[in-house]
Amino acid sequence: FRLEIRKRFFARGWSGTGTDCRAVAMKAIYDEALSSFFRNVDTRSAGDGPDIYKGKICSLKARALLIDMEEGVVNEILQGPLRDVFDSKQLITDVSGSGNNWAVGYKVYGCQYRENIVEKLRKTAEHCDCLQCFFIIHSMGGGTGSGLGTFVLNLLEDEFPEVYRFVTSVYPSGEDDVITSPYNSVLAMKELNEHADCVLPIENESLFDIVNKIHHMVNSGKLGSTVKPNSLVTSSAGTTKKVQEKPFDAMNNIVANLLLNLTSSARFEGSLNMDLNEISMNLVPFPRLHYLVSSLTPLYTLADVNIPSRR
Template sequence: MTQSIVVQVGQCGNQVGCRFWDLALREHAHVNKKGVYDEALGSFFRNVDSRGAGTCDIVGGRIHRLKARAVLVDMEEGVVNQIVQGPLRDLFDTTQLLTDVSGSGNNWAVGHMTYGSAYRDQIVEKVRRAAEHCDCLQCFFLIHSMGGGTGSGLGTRVLGLLEEEFPEVCRIVTSVYPSDEDDVITSPYNSVLAMRELTQHADCVLPVENQSLVEILTRVRLMSRAPGPGLKTDLLSNPGGGPEKPFDSMNNIIANLLLNLTSSARFEGCLNMDLNEISMNLVPFPRLHYLVPSLAPLHSLQAPCSMAPRRPDQMFSDAFSKDHQLIRADPRRSLYLACALLGRGDLLLSDLRRNIHRLRSSLSFVPWNPEGWKTSLCSVAPVAHAHSLLALANNTCVKGTFSALRDRYNRLYRKKAHLHHYLQEDGMELSLFSQASESLSSLIEEYDQLDHASASCPPDAPRLQIAT
């Protein structure tokens, strides 16, 4: 049995993580009616019942003998305190938490340099302690935002520590990118400085844009007002009940992304995918490990409703449309290096094969990997829904997000605005800004080269033959 550990850093990382644990428990309670601690639960939870294997009361959100395989880090106490005082308080203990009181002041250098150095040993100790409870540690999931100081700075410092201490364990990062009109004026600095660390130390990065989440929510709510059977929205914003908090609806989308991504690790299926296979099959070049996620159908983000579920074929088409991408991009107009389809519920192998055959003619793949598909089927659907689909595209369309970020960074850097706040931190040098900018430009150029090489390659060019 393999296990994974979730590392949540910063306000955004902990809010998204909290939603993931809430929804994951609900899925396990729905499937595991007797609450028996089994292999599925063991993938992300450990049993602390001194009597050994037994039952775990997870029905109704109550957890008595389960602990999440997680480490929660934030340099402000607010969000973590809300978690440990809320419905999931029994899921974590103090050995899994690390907080400060002052925060990082929206400054990557404070998070990465100052707090990263001050709390290095404590972070390593907490991660090691979580790893010691695993029989076979397979993957770290890091959740953080790019715009703030703790998420971008300390989050990427933690990522480097994971590589340093556990070099053989896969590192999958979910990074939330700020919108163009982000209220943190220094977010372009923080994001570009963090990008260099993600490119160097992550195995896979799932970029999610705040603006894309807002647009998805707008479409979902328009669907709920459409004539005919409507969509109920009570679970869209807050599956745990209670008053809605800022960004709850957006966090719920990211949590559903993680639920679909980890479904094969948590439940059985006719075509389960090992988490290590994601990077093995989707990342042909080490630096080009940014995988654009999309979810379908959108109504699976909602409460059970009277709306007829989308037909499987329509759901596959939706997953490749720009309206379902978690970044603002259209992968069908760009080049695919590889693509994964992770299905859940009543989907069949024939559904996967039929739709891949149907869609492939409209998608552009690199000439040397025309069969670059990875597929997975998990038999357990999201609670109260028939099926769902997560697509992960290693696609050159991601360079649009990176180019827009670089432009915002350059506009700020040309004025040398706010640089003194960064340079006053120990270990922070002006050269780090130029190195981060060059790293991002180099990444964009690598995607450009793939686009140009593919455009100049004739359709009948000989393909690489692999000896068997």
């Protein structure tokens, strides 16, 4: 961010107005909304120093732990535009993967990496002033996602019993290419019943249908009355570079927007500001009945429609 400001400043030259300079500088301020998911650190201190509050952004590091027993997916993230956001010390990978087997992910890799996972979880939690909850995002069909994902959920209950656990589970579609995905999902469901505080189910097939419907609207030529082509849901317009979209980008954008909207009431000040734990307090009537129907409306940005202002 600091480099980007410097580029913009020198591109304008010294003849730029003061208003422009202030507008550019304000975009790089580290505030409470940003601090929910990111730490503001100075990369010269190797990212282990304390957060730099109420100042300009030096370097953002996500409050996240990436775990995958197949290093290809994590390597793809580290080679993408978001590689600088993730701390290299907060990655746990292996080579072979779990072979689409829940038992391998839970029993084998869970025992093997338990101490390493606990150490990195504690290190991440120590950088938080007020740890509200954990977000676990995992797949239910694969071996690592279902097995090691639910093992981490169990681990969080043992190590941080007072902290709520929100789980976003991606369920496989009926035409899934992994033949063991039904077994993995059933075995993982038992762990979700026991150890999760709140579960937001996401289904791959539904996401795919939504994206296909939106793209059909976009390509039908009736953009004025249907949908904007550069919606946050339909494209990766927010990325720094114009790269060719991958098939799952739009599907991931829907889930990302769902989680952002879910947490916005806790990240921004206002009369509707509330603690994230109130979600499970108000929407979970019984401890084991904690599966919420996740929905998002409006799903895409409408155009030429008189929507009343929300006050």
